[in-house]
Amino acid sequence: xxxxxxxxxxxxxxxxxxxxxxxxxxxxxxxxxxxxxxxxxxxxxxxxxxxxxxxxxxxxxxxxxxxxxxxxxxxxxxxxxxxxxxxxxxxxxxxxxxxxxxxxxxxxxxxxxxxxxxxxxxxxxxxxxxxxxxxxxxxxxxxxxxxxxxxxxxxxxxxxxxxxxxxxxxxxxxxxxxxxxxxxxxxxxxxxxxxxxxxxxxxxxxxxxxxxxxxxxxxxxxxxxxxxxx
Amino acid sequence: xxxxxxxxxxxxxxxxxxxxxxxxxxxxxxxxxxxxxxxxxxxxxxxxxxxxxxxxxxxxxxxxxxxxxxxxxxxxxxxxxxxxxxxxxxxxxxxxxxxxxxxxxxxxxxxxxxxxxxxxxxxxxxxxxxxxxxxxxxxxxxxxxxxxxxxxxxxxxxxxxxxxxxxxxxxxxxxxxxxxxxxxxxxxxxxxxxxxxxxxxxxxxxxxxxxxxxxxxxxxxxxxxxxxxx
Numbered sequence: 001x002x003x004x005x006x007x008x009x010x011x012x013x014x015x016x017x018x019x020x021x022x023x024x025x026x027x028x029x030x031x032x033x034x035x036x037x038x039x040x041x042x043x044x045x046x047x048x049x050x051x052x053x054x055x056x057x058x059x060x061x062x063x064x065x066x067x068x069x070x071x072x073x074x075x076x077x078x079x080x081x082x083x084x085x086x087x088x089x090x091x092x093x094x095x096x097x098x099x100x101x102x103x104x105x106x107x108x109x110x111x112x113x114x115x116x117x118x119x120x121x122x123x124x125x126x127x128x129x130x131x132x133x134x135x136x137x138x139x140x141x142x143x144x145x146x147x148x149x150x151x152x153x154x155x156x157x158x159x160x161x162x163x164x165x166x167x168x169x170x171x172x173x174x175x176x177x178x179x180x181x182x183x184x185x186x187x188x189x190x191x192x193x194x195x196x197x198x199x200x201x202x203x204x205x206x207x208x209x210x211x212x213x214x215x216x217x218x219x220x221x222x223x224x225x226x227x228x229x230x
Numbered sequence: 231x232x233x234x235x236x237x238x239x240x241x242x243x244x245x246x247x248x249x250x251x252x253x254x255x256x257x258x259x260x261x262x263x264x265x266x267x268x269x270x271x272x273x274x275x276x277x278x279x280x281x282x283x284x285x286x287x288x289x290x291x292x293x294x295x296x297x298x299x300x301x302x303x304x305x306x307x308x309x310x311x312x313x314x315x316x317x318x319x320x321x322x323x324x325x326x327x328x329x330x331x332x333x334x335x336x337x338x339x340x341x342x343x344x345x346x347x348x349x350x351x352x353x354x355x356x357x358x359x360x361x362x363x364x365x366x367x368x369x370x371x372x373x374x375x376x377x378x379x380x381x382x383x384x385x386x387x388x389x390x391x392x393x394x395x396x397x398x399x400x401x402x403x404x405x406x407x408x409x410x411x412x413x414x415x416x417x418x419x420x421x422x423x424x425x426x427x428x429x430x431x432x433x434x435x436x437x438x439x440x441x442x443x444x445x446x447x448x449x450x451x452x453x454x455x456x457x458x459x460x
Contacts, residue, residue, distance in 0.1 A: 056293065056302055063290030064361065069313050069322060072286055076309050083299050083306070092299060131294065131361075 007193040010202050014143055014192070017209050021147040022216035023154070027224045032154050034162025038103070041163060043227035045095075045102050046114035051123050051219065052095045056082045058130040058138070065135040074187055081180055094173035101170020118222025126215045133208070136195045140205035141212040143192065145185035152177050237423040240432050244373055244422070247439050251377040252446035253384070257454045262384050264392025268333070271393060273457035275325075275332050276344035281353050281449065282325045286312045288360040288368070295365040304417055311410055324403035331400020348452025356445045363438070366425045370435035371442040373422065375415035382407050 005013065022028055030036050031044065059078045066072055084090020099109040108114065130138040156174045159166060196205045235243065252258055260266050261274065289308045296302055314320020329339040338344065360368040386404045389396060426435045 053297075053299075056299075057297075058294070060290045060293030060295075060302075063309060064287045064294055064357075065290075067283075067287075069283075069286075069320070070317070072290075072309065072313050073315060076306060076313070079293060079302065079306050083302050085303060087300070090299070127294075 002199055004197065004199055005202055007197075010196060010205070011189060011193060013202075013206055014140075014189075014209055015146060017144075017206075017213055018147045020210065020213040020217070021144060021151070022213070022220050023147065023151045025217055025220040025224075027220040027228060030228075032158040034158060036163075037227075038165070040223075040227045041166075042102050042104055043114065044223055045099050046104055046109050047116055047119045047219065047223055047226075049095055049099065049109045050112060050115050050119055051126075052082070052092050054123050054127050055091070058127050061127065061130040062135055062138045062142075065131075065138065067135075071191060078184060081176075091173060091176065094176060098170045098173055101167045116222045116226045118225070119219045122215045122218040122222070126212065129208075129211060134204075136191060136201065137204050137208040139188050139191045140196070140208035142188050143185060143209050144212050144216060145181045145188065148181040148185070149178055152181065232429055234427065234429055235432055237427075240426060240435070241419060241423060243432075243436055244370075244419075244439055245376060247374075247436075247443055248377045250440065250443035250447070251374060251381070252443070252450050253377065253381045255447055255450040255454075257450040257458060260458075262388040264388060266393075267457075268395070270453075270457045271396075272332050272334055273344065274453055275329050276334055276339050277346055277349045277449065277453055277456075279325055279329065279339045280342060280345050280349055281356075282312070282322050284353050284357050285321070288357050291357065291360040292365055292368045292372075295361075295368065297365075301421060308414060311406075321403055321406065324406060328400045328403055331397045346452045346456045348455070349449045352445045352448040352452070356442065359438075359441060364434075366421060366431065367434050367438040369418050369421045370426070370438035372418050373415060373439050374442050374446060375411045375418065378411040378415070379408055382411065 023032070027036075027040070027044070031041070036044075056079045059075060059082075063072050063075055063079070066075065080090075082091040084093055096106050096109060099106065112120075126141070129141060133141075152174045156171060156178075159171055159174070160168055192205050196202045253262070257266075257270070257274070261270070266274075286309045289305060289312075293302050293305055293309070296305065310320075312321040314323055326336050326339060329336065342350075356371070359371060363371075382404045386401060386408075389401055389404070390398055422435050426432045
């Protein structure tokens with residue numbers, strides 16, 4: 001980009017990355033089409049857990065690099081959402097309950113025994129990105145949340161319809177993200193629209209979102225190799 | 231140290247660092263003895279602000295490096311204490327009110343125009359330490375809070391007695407730390423006692439606290455050079 005985009009044009013460019021979102025990955029398409037085996041579902045849940053436990057750590061990195069108190073006041077809620085406020089609460093706990101609902105033990109999920117190297121590398125790359133890049137780029141990388149509610153709604157419907165062997169109580173994480181993700185992406189978008197007002201910073205924001213789409217996509221590539229039989 | 235200390239011995243070793251605490255620095259002794267000029271008080275408040283604004287950033291770094299959800303759930307409160315939950319609340323805001331009470335404008339404190347290079351370097355070294363060292367060492371470096379309540383109580387008494395030109399309303403930050411610091415140091419101590427159970431990790435914890443004492447001391451060295459006339 002060599003010209004400055006208006007905030008609306010920037011937002012439109014960012015939103016156009018929906019087609020790069022991991023909802024379009026073959027592994028994910030099969031999952032939402034009801035075609036995944038139990039092994040694939042379990043593999044996905046166990047591997048995706050590594051992403052979940054790293055979310056507060058990337059948000060801590062953003063809190064650490066962000067100089068704006070007003071931003072931090074809102075951003076800190078993400079850490080609280082995932083960690084919870086007491087034992088047995090929070091998004092990570094919900095993911096452990098999902099793990100149990102698909103037939104995994106907490107122990108085998110928490111000790112990373114099923115974690116595929118490609119998933120680990122992708123997630124670690126994401127955390128490193130948020131620790132080393134300017135904070136507004138780290139915020140921009142979180143904007144895959146723009147596309148999450150749509151995916152979550154489809155995933156919830158798919159799981160309830162096709163994977164009836166999973167206790168619907170285990171799907172609480174997906175439900176909670178239906179409201180959290182729009183709130184979070186609205187804040188992220190507000191920050192990027194406000195701060196990215198030069199061709200360079202706008203290009204960096206777009207690249208950050210593209211990078212994050214690659215992270216999520218690459219995680220599913222590793223799972224496709226690890227669990228896909230077709 | 232070549233032998234393992236019991237948790238109580240380790241705590242005793244850590245607490246013995248009280249004599250390295252910046253309350254013993256000549257600049258600070260004069261302040262609490264009522265001998266500081268208005269220029270010294272203002273210089274101290276303006277420079278110390280840089281430390282205050284960096285506290286949530288070092289705590290964000292600890293949240294980012296800490297893998298323990300239970301620890302993060304409690305640690306996140308430090309970020310909230312300093313940033314506040316809404317405009318006009320939190321420890322940083324209280325420090326800005328102290329700044330106004332000593333005759334500085336918010337603008338001249340927030341834009342760092344009075345910030346001395348030695349203060350900046352010391353504070354930056356602290357944040358870098360928490361970003362790059364193992365999280366338990368970063369926690370250990372926070373244990374100067376063990377000595378803070380005593381200092382705060384003396385400082386409050388000194389300010390109310392000697393510096394009557396400062397509106398006592400401006401001293402709210404010191405009052406809030408009287409209860410926050412013991413809660414925080416108790417948590418930090420619990421973590422260090424639990425995790426530092428080898429000669430190496432115990433030595434690292436002691437070194438971390440010693441480093442942090444150096445940070446605070448070095449800040450006052452810079453202020454002594456910048457504002458001390460005696």
